[in-house]
Amino acid sequence: MGNIEKAFKQGNGVLRLAPNWVPRSFCVPGRRIKLHPDDYYILGGERGGIDERWFSSTTAAKNGPLTGEHEGLSFVVYEEDGKVEQILLADCVNELKGRLIGDKLWDEYKAWPMYSKFFDNMGPLPHHIHHNDEKAALIGQVGKPEAYYFPPQLNNHGGDFPYTFIGIAPGTSKETIKNCLQNFTKGDNKITNYSQAYRLEPGTGWDVPPGLLHAPGSLCTYEPQKASDVFAMYQSLVNEAIIDEELLWKGVPEDKKGDFDALMDIIDWDLNVDPNMMQNRFMPPVPVKEEAEMEREGYNEKWICYKSADFSAKELTVFPGQKVLIKDAAAYGLIMMQGHGKLNEWPLETPSLIRYGQLTYDEYFVSEEAAKNGVWIENHSKADPIVMLKHFGPNNPDLKLNS
Numbered sequence: 001m002g003n004i005e006k007a008f009k010q011g012n013g014v015l016r017l018a019p020n021w022v023p024r025s026f027c028v029p030g031r032r033i034k035l036h037p038d039d040y041y042i043l044g045g046e047r048g049g050i051d052e053r054w055f056s057s058t059t060a061a062k063n064g065p066l067t068g069e070h071e072g073l074s075f076v077v078y079e080e081d082g083k084v085e086q087i088l089l090a091d092c093v094n095e096l097k098g099r100l101i102g103d104k105l106w107d108e109y110k111a112w113p114m115y116s117k118f119f120d121n122m123g124p125l126p127h128h129i130h131h132n133d134e135k136a137a138l139i140g141q142v143g144k145p146e147a148y149y150f151p152p153q154l155n156n157h158g159g160d161f162p163y164t165f166i167g168i169a170p171g172t173s174k175e176t177i178k179n180c181l182q183n184f185t186k187g188d189n190k191i192t193n194y195s196q197a198y199r200l201e202p203g204t205g206w207d208v209p210p211g212l213l214h215a216p217g218s219l220c221t222y223e224p225q226k227a228s229d230v231f232a233m234y235q236s237l238v239n240e241a242i243i244d245e246e247l248l249w250k251g252v253p254e255d256k257k258g259d260f261d262a263l264m265d266i267i268d269w270d271l272n273v274d275p276n277m278m279q280n281r282f283m284p285p286v287p288v289k290e291e292a293e294m295e296r297e298g299y300n301e302k303w304i305c306y307k308s309a310d311f312s313a314k315e316l317t318v319f320p321g322q323k324v325l326i327k328d329a330a331a332y333g334l335i336m337m338q339g340h341g342k343l344n345e346w347p348l349e350t351p352s353l354i355r356y357g358q359l360t361y362d363e364y365f366v367s368e369e370a371a372k373n374g375v376w377i378e379n380h381s382k383a384d385p386i387v388m389l390k391h392f393g394p395n396n397p398d399l400k401l402n403s
Contacts, residue, residue: 003087004095007078012344013100013370017333017363018075018086019354022052022061022117026241030120032154032220039356043068050356051122056333056365056391057115058090059227074115077359089365101331102368105393114311116224116333116391118154124161125216126235126243127191131251132210135266136230138253146225147283147305148216149205149313151389153337159218160239164206165195166214166281168272174264181234181260184248188237198278205283207307211268212281222304222335224311224391232266283307288314288398298322299377303399304389312396318379318386327374328366329397332390336362339386342378344370348386 007015021035025048029040033053040049047066054061054072061072075086089112098106105113130144148164168177172194180191192215198206200219208214213234232251233243249257256262274280285302287294294300298319305313318324318341336350347361354360366375379386392399 002095003078003080003085004092006080007076007087008092008096008100008367010078011346013367014344014346014375015089015092015365015367016077016346016361017056017089017365018077018359019363020054020057020072020074021050021356022054022072023047023050023063024052025063027051028122030122030159030218030220032157033118033120034351034354036353036355042356051120053118055116055335055363056089056112057117058088058093058112059115059229062229076365084359096367099369100365100367101393104395105331109394111227112393113227114224114391114393115227116222116311116313116335116389119216119221119223120154121216121218122159123218123239124163126233126238127165127195127213127215128231128233128235129213129251129266130208130210130228131230131232131266132268135210135251136228139230139251141230142226142228143210144226144228144230145210145308145310146208146223147205147308147311147313148208149222149283149304149315149389150200150202150219151222151337152202153387154220155202158200159220161218162200163197164200164215164217165192165197166206166208167195167212167274167277168269169194169196170273170275172273174269177267178260178264181248181263184236185245186236189235191235196277198282203285205304207281207283207305209268209271209308211266212271213267222313222389224305224313226310232263234263281307285315295319297324299324299326301326306399307401309401310394312392312399314390314392316377316386316388316390318377320379320381320383320385323376323378325374325376328371328390328392330392331366331368331371332392333365334363334388334390337387337389339379339381339384341380341386342376344375348377348388
């Protein structure tokens with residue numbers, strides 16, 4: 001029996017994952033993702049600071065020529081005879097197939113088609129865009145919908161600019177936005193003059209479909225997304241930092257570089273000038289079922305990302321001293337936000353501080369079969385709730401889409 005099979009059987013279909021840290025050379029860490037203060041720049045100044053932790057990821061980070069061999073890829077932690085080994089989650093998916101992620105997802109994607117992350121930047125990001133499948137295919141990639149949730153546990157301070165620009169203000173002409181793009185190399189192209197910013201509220205979230213311009217604010221963000229890394233930056237100056245023109249043309253084929261109509265074509269115009277942006281894209285938490293019923297059973301669970309067919313996410317709270325059986329219809333990854341206890345026979349912990357390379361008991365992947373049978377979650381505290389975030393792949397059978 002190979003190590004992957006042993007790890008799967010020992011965990012009864014639940015795999016323990018190692019922390020997966022990702023640096024970004026163009027970002028300044030917000031220092032809210034529990035990494036030790038000495039370790040945010042442990043990979044060296046030229047790599048930039050670590051401001052992301054990726055979850056349940058079989059997607060490699062694309063960080064240029066200095067990218068580490070397994071950067072962005074999650075590892076399963078497996079122990080035998082006192083020896084600790086790590087196995088790529090991607091290898092586990094490839095070997096276990098539908099036994100891990102479910103036959104429906106394996107048959108359609110032959111991969112785990114999403115991942116989530118903490119994104120933790122001290123300042124805002126530029127107004128940028130992710131392509132839909134059609135536009136991404138032109139550069140050999142797939143489209144990228146994503147969503148945001150702002151965990152209260154990681155947002156005691158909001159960073160430099162806790163507001164997100166979304167879309168284009170209704171009434172703005174296409175010629176105005178095209179002119180901003182043409183001014184990209186002339187300093188501040190002022191594209192956010194023609195957008196609207198929303199104050200970010202911990203405990204809520206936003207849906208960001210492909211084709212929608214957005215400039216994420218500086219709250220620490222839990223970000224489920226499709227397994228893709230396609231984007232283009234449409235704002236030339238943000239937080240007094242100049243954005244390289246290369247990032248403007250990153251998302252078009254070589255023969256379209258310099259063609260501003262090709263950039264405009266990536267924009268879903270109707271989506272961007274939606275007069276009901278708040279109503280259609282904002283995501284307050286939604287209970288998964290009647291709250292009084294859940295509270296009688298010792299827990300509360302809410303949908304926190306629920307407007308995309310490509311992924312979904314829940315926040316589960318187990319009250320102090322309670323032991324509950326939680327069932328889901330699909331495989332999922334989870335990250336602990338608060339509390340301690342057990343998940344089946346696995347320890348559940350929420351570390352306050354993590355060294356780079358340190359292994360933890362705060363992240364797991366639950367196979368479809370284990371999810372359907374239900375996992376027992378036991379809160380060992382008399383005062384502190386267990387809170388975890390759970391990220392699911394496409395077309396979660398439990399989710400009735402509210403788009």
